[in-house]
Amino acid sequence: MDKIFDLTGRVAIVTGTSRGLGQQFARALARAGADLVLTSRNRDHLRNFESEVISMGRRAVALELDVRDQGSIEAMAASAEQAYGKVDILVNNAGMNIRKPAIEVTWDDWNQILDTNLRGSFFVAQAVARRMIPGGYGRIINIGSVTSVAGYAGLAPYGASRGGIRQLTMSLADDWGKHGITVNCLAPGWFRTEQNKVMYEDKEWVEYLSDRIPIKRPGQPGDLDSAVVFLAAESSRYVTGQTLLIDGGISTGAVRALPRKK
Numbered sequence: 119m120d121k122i123f124d125l126t127g128r129v130a131i132v133t134g135t136s137r138g139l140g141q142q143f144a145r146a147l148a149r150a151g152a153d154l155v156l157t158s159r160n161r162d163h164l165r166n167f168e169s170e171v172i173s174m175g176r177r178a179v180a181l182e183l184d185v186r187d188q189g190s191i192e193a194m195a196a197s198a199e200q201a202y203g204k205v206d207i208l209v210n211n212a213g214m215n216i217r218k219p220a221i222e223v224t225w226d227d228w229n230q231i232l233d234t235n236l237r238g239s240f241f242v243a244q245a246v247a248r249r250m251i252p253g254g255y256g257r258i259i260n261i262g263s264v265t266s267v268a269g270y271a272g273l274a275p276y277g278a279s280r281g282g283i284r285q286l287t288m289s290l291a292d293d294w295g296k297h298g299i300t301v302n303c304l305a306p307g308w309f310r311t312e313q314n315k316v317m318y319e320d321k322e323w324v325e326y327l328s329d330r331i332p333i334k335r336p337g338q339p340g341d342l343d344s345a346v347v348f349l350a351a352e353s354s355r356y357v358t359g360q361t362l363l364i365d366g367g368i369s370t371g372a373v374r375a376l377p378r379k380k
C-alpha cells in the first residue's frame with residue numbers, strides 16, 4: 119500500500135461501532151493498518167465485531183460510551199489512552215435521528231438529537247484532542263450528512279445537528295491546527311442501515327430515491343472506505359476544516375427534487 123494511506127501503528131477511536139456506518143469506517147481503518155477503539159452504549163454489542171477486527175490482525179479494545187454523558191466520554195478517552203498510550207485518529211460517528219414533520223417535534227426529541235449528534239461530538243472531540251495535543255498530531259473526522267449542506271422536510275433537528283457539525287468542524291480546525299490536529303467532516307449521502315432500514319423496505323421509494331441521485335443508486339458498503347482512510351492518513355496532511363460529501367452527487371442541484379414521501 120502507498121505509504122500516504124498506511125495507518126500501521128496508528129490508534130483510531132471510532133464511536134458507535136455496534137452496527138452500521140461506524141463498523142464500515144472501523145473496518146476500512148483496520149484494513150489500512152490501524153489499531154482500534156470500538157464503542158457502544160452496551161459493550162456486549164461489540165463482542166462479534168471486536169473478534170472480527172482482531173481476526174484482521176489488528177488490536178481492538180471495546181469500551182462503553184454514551185455521548186450524552188460527559189463522565190462516560192471522559193472515561194472512554196482515558197481508557198483508550200491507557201490501553202494504547204496515545205490516540206491518533208477519532209471518527210466521531212455515534213449519532214441518532216427521529217424523523218418527524220417539524221410541527222410535531224417535541225422538546226425532548228430536539229434535546230435527544232442535538233445532545234447526541236452535536237454536543238456529544240464536540241465533547242468527544244475535546245476529550246480526545248486533549249490527548250492528541252501533547253503528541254502534536256491528530257486526525258479528527260466528524261460525521262456529517264447531506265443535511266449538513268441542504269434542508270429536508272422531516273429532518274429539522276437532525277439537519278440542525280448536522281449543519282452544526284459542519285460549522286464545528288471549521289471552528290475546531292482553526293483552533294487545533296497549531297497542534298498538528300486536522301479536523302474534517304465526512305458527509306455521507308443515503309446509506310441503508312438500522313437507522314433508516316424501514317424506508318429501504320419500500321422498493322418504489324428506493325427507485326424514486328435512486329432516480330434523484332446522479333450516480334443512480336443509494337450508497338453501498340465500501341463507498342465510504344477510501345474517504346475515511348484519506349482523511350485519517352498522511353494523504354490529507356494539508357486538508358482541514360473541510361466537508362467531504364460522499365453522496366453519489368445528491369447534494370448537487372438535484373437536491374431540491376428529493377423524496378418527500380417518507
Ligand SMILES: NC(=O)c1ccc[n+]([C@@H]2O[C@H](COP(=O)([O-])OP(=O)(O)OC[C@H]3O[C@@H](n4cnc5c(N)ncnc54)[C@H](OP(=O)(O)O)[C@@H]3O)[C@@H](O)[C@H]2O)c1
Pocket residue numbers: 133134135136137138139140157158159160163183184185186211212213214215234261262263264305306307308309310311312313314
Ligand atoms: N445511514 C445513513 O444514510 C447516514 C447518512 C449520513 C449520516 N449518517 C450518520 O452516520 C452515523 C452512523 O449512522 P448509521 O446509519 O450507521 O446509524 P445506526 O445504524 O443507527 O448506528 C448508530 C451508532 O451510534 C451509536 N449511538 C447512538 N446513540 C449513542 C449514544 N448516545 N452514545 C454513544 N453511541 C451512540 C449506536 O451505538 P449503540 O446503540 O450500541 O450505543 C450505533 O453504533 C450517525 O451519526 C448518522 O446520523 C448516516
